[in-house]
Amino acid sequence: xxxxxxxxxxxxxxxxxxxxxxxxxxxxxxxxxxxxxxxxxxxxxxxxxxxxxxxxxxxxxxxxxxxxxxxxxxxxxxxxxxxxxxxxxxxxxxxxxxxxxxxxxxxxxxxxxxxxxxxxxxxxxxxxxxxxxxxxxxxxxxxxxxxxxxxxxxxxxxxxxxxxxxxxxxxxxxxxxxxxxxxxxxxxxxxxxxxxxxxxxxxxxxxxxxxxxxxxxxxxxxxxxxxxxxxxxxxxxxxxxxxxxxxxxxxxxxxxxxxxxxxxxxxxxxxxxxxxxxxxxxxxxxxxxxxxxxxxxxxxxxxxxxxxxxxxxxxxxxxxxxxxxxxxxxxxxxxx
Numbered sequence: 001x002x003x004x005x006x007x008x009x010x011x012x013x014x015x016x017x018x019x020x021x022x023x024x025x026x027x028x029x030x031x032x033x034x035x036x037x038x039x040x041x042x043x044x045x046x047x048x049x050x051x052x053x054x055x056x057x058x059x060x061x062x063x064x065x066x067x068x069x070x071x072x073x074x075x076x077x078x079x080x081x082x083x084x085x086x087x088x089x090x091x092x093x094x095x096x097x098x099x100x101x102x103x104x105x106x107x108x109x110x111x112x113x114x115x116x117x118x119x120x121x122x123x124x125x126x127x128x129x130x131x132x133x134x135x136x137x138x139x140x141x142x143x144x145x146x147x148x149x150x151x152x153x154x155x156x157x158x159x160x161x162x163x164x165x166x167x168x169x170x171x172x173x174x175x176x177x178x179x180x181x182x183x184x185x186x187x188x189x190x191x192x193x194x195x196x197x198x199x200x201x202x203x204x205x206x207x208x209x210x211x212x213x214x215x216x217x218x219x220x221x222x223x224x225x226x227x228x229x230x231x232x233x234x235x236x237x238x239x240x241x242x243x244x245x246x247x248x249x250x251x252x253x254x255x256x257x258x259x260x261x262x263x264x265x266x267x268x269x270x271x272x273x274x275x276x277x278x279x280x281x282x283x284x285x286x287x288x289x290x291x292x293x294x295x296x297x298x299x300x301x302x303x304x305x306x307x308x309x310x311x312x313x314x315x316x317x318x319x320x321x322x323x324x325x326x327x328x329x330x331x332x333x334x335x336x
Contacts, residue, residue: 001250005200013248016104016239020111023103027073027112030093031086034071034117041068042142044124045114047106049075051128052084053276056178058128059088065132066142067124071117073109075100092117101288107240115236122146123234125244126268129181132159132230133321134266135332148335150233156247157231158255159266160329161224162188163209164318165273165310172307174275181271187315189213190327193226203227203246203253210273210310215300228268229255264333267324278307 001009037043044067051058059070070091074082085093096109103109114123124142126132134145134157149157164185166173173184193208204227212223228244232252239248246253257263281300316323324330 009200009248009250012241013237013239016108016241016248017111017115017237019104020108020115020239023108024112026096026098026103027094027109028096030074030082030095031091033089033092034069036090037069037117037121039120042066042122042124042146043068043118044070044126045072045110045118046070046126046128047073047075047100047110048077048081048128049100050077050079050081052077052080053175053177054128054181054271055081055084057180058131059091060178061131061180062124062126063090065137071113073106073113075106105243107243111239114234114238118234119236121234122149122231124231125240126230129271130161130230131181131269131271132266133269133324133330134159135264135321135325135330135335137266137321145335146231146233154264155233156229156252156255157264157266158227158229159231159268160206161226161228161270162267162324162329163211163226163270163272163310164188165210165315167309167311167315169307169309170273170277171275181274182269182318185271185274186318187311188318190314190316190329192314194220198246198253201241201246201248201253202250203229204256205245213312214308214310229253230268231266262331262333264335265330267321267330269318273310 044062072085072091073094073096074085076097082093082095085091100106110125124132164182165187166185167187175181175184189209192213193206196205198205206226207220207223209226212220216223225245229247229252230244232238238252241248255263256265321330325332
């Protein structure tokens with residue numbers, strides 16, 4: 001990159017960090033247990049709203065994986081989410097009733113918390129419907145991965161968002177709190193993905209899957225991005241630019257070899273398409289707090305069936321990380 005481009009990105013990073021500092025006043029502490037965080041702890045950060053049904057499995061899944069402490073921003077839940085979180089001994093909770101959209105879709109709030117509490121830690125930033133799988137995750141804890149990344153002098157770890165869905169209409173089988181969502185939504189698209197390189201930030205831009213072929217069939221280039229970098233050895237000078245799709249400094253985005261080579265990578269199993277999907281889509285359209293005035297949720301509502309069937313004859317049933325590696329959706333790279 002040229003000097004002017006590099007300088008422009010440096011200014012952009014400083015501006016985003018300043019935004020986060022100014023947004024700190026929008027957070028009210030509900031349960032602060034951060035004094036218990038140890039220097040070696042792996043931390044998970046998330047912004048959420050009305051996720052009481054998903055949270056029992058979400059917390060269990062990431063505890064079992066090896067997360068030591070959860071730092072959560074509750075954006076005005078009214079379904080008991082805040083109380084559920086406040087009762088957890090390894091969770092710190094902040095509340096904000098302010099605009100999710102004007103806080104860069106929650107990233108301003110999280111950036112401030114990460115600068116204060118995440119500096120020097122491996123940090124994982126995920127939504128309550130995203131579940132990280134990585135090479136050997138069935139036999140090795142998350143700390144084994146972060147230790148290997150440290151030894152390899154790698155600061156960031158990518159994961160492609162992989163949409164899971166049921167066979168049949170979404171919501172036909174009710175989801176129970178505490179249930180593994182893959183018991184209901186266990187199918188995914190093994191192909192149908194496009195990859196391009198973002199010249200400004202250096203990251204790969206991935207689109208496709210069931211959302212592109214069903215909700216954005218007429219404009220697949222407007223389908224949601226599936227590339228994410230959720231796991232980072234955090235420094236207070238780092239900042240996410242757009243959700244967890246890309247970061248600054250720019251080098252943190254260079255997590256693949258050219259065109260998705262053999263650097264280690266994972267997947268985020270995305271369990272959005274379960275019970276309550278249609279109701280949530282209507283709610284988010286009415287709120288208008290998501291990206292581009294909830295364009296994605298408006299696309300969901302535009303499909304004729306209120307509970308569409310995303311399954312097709314090319315769908316595959318999820319069977320573990322080795323299957324995803326065989327399909328080329330993730331890689332163990334040189335991690336033996």
